[in-house]
Amino acid sequence: xxxxxxxxxxxxxxxxxxxxxxxxxxxxxxxxxxxxxxxxxxxxxxxxxxxxxxxxxxxxxxxxxxxxxxxxxxxxxxxxxxxxxxxxxxxxxxxxxxxxxxxxxxxxxxxxxxxxxxxxxxxxxxxxxxxxxxxxxxxxxxxxxxxxxxxxx
Numbered sequence: 001x002x003x004x005x006x007x008x009x010x011x012x013x014x015x016x017x018x019x020x021x022x023x024x025x026x027x028x029x030x031x032x033x034x035x036x037x038x039x040x041x042x043x044x045x046x047x048x049x050x051x052x053x054x055x056x057x058x059x060x061x062x063x064x065x066x067x068x069x070x071x072x073x074x075x076x077x078x079x080x081x082x083x084x085x086x087x088x089x090x091x092x093x094x095x096x097x098x099x100x101x102x103x104x105x106x107x108x109x110x111x112x113x114x115x116x117x118x119x120x121x122x123x124x125x126x127x128x129x130x131x132x133x134x135x136x137x138x139x140x141x142x143x144x145x146x147x148x149x150x151x152x153x
Contacts, residue, residue: 035091
C-alpha cells in the first residue's frame with residue numbers, strides 16, 4: 001500500500017467544508033466585483049462539489065453511487081479550471097494578478113490633503129480609497145480615520 005498525504009477518510013471529511021466555503025465565502029469576500037463569472041464559478045463549483053460528495057462511495061457519501069477514483073478525477077479537473085480561469089477569463093481583482101500602474105512613482109497625494117506629519121495617498125493595488133501614509137517611511141498605516149468614500153472631512 002502506498003503512502004498518501006490525504007487519506008480517503010480525511011478527504012471525505014474535508015469535502016463538505018470545502019464545498020460549503022466555495023458556496024458561501026464569495027459573498028463576504030466580494031468575489032466577482034470585477035467579473036461576475038468569478039462569483040458564479042465558485043458558487044456553482046461549490047454546489048457541484050457538495051452533490052459529488054453526497055454521491056461518492058466513501059465514508060460520508062450518502063448514496064455512494066460514484067467510485068472514489070471518479071471523485072478524485074473531478075477534483076483534479078476543478079483544480080485545473082480554478083488555476084486557468086483567472087488567466088483565461090482575465091479576472092483582475094485577484095491579488096496574484098494585480099499589476100502596479102505604469103511609471104509608478106509611489107503614493108499619489110489625495111485631493112485636498114495637507115502634508116504635515118502624514119501624507120494622504122491613494123492605494124494603487126485596491127479600490128482607490130485614500131489611506132494615511134507615514135511620510136518618513138512612505139508606508140501605509142492601517143488608520144483610515146478622516147476618510148469616508150474617498151472624501152476628506
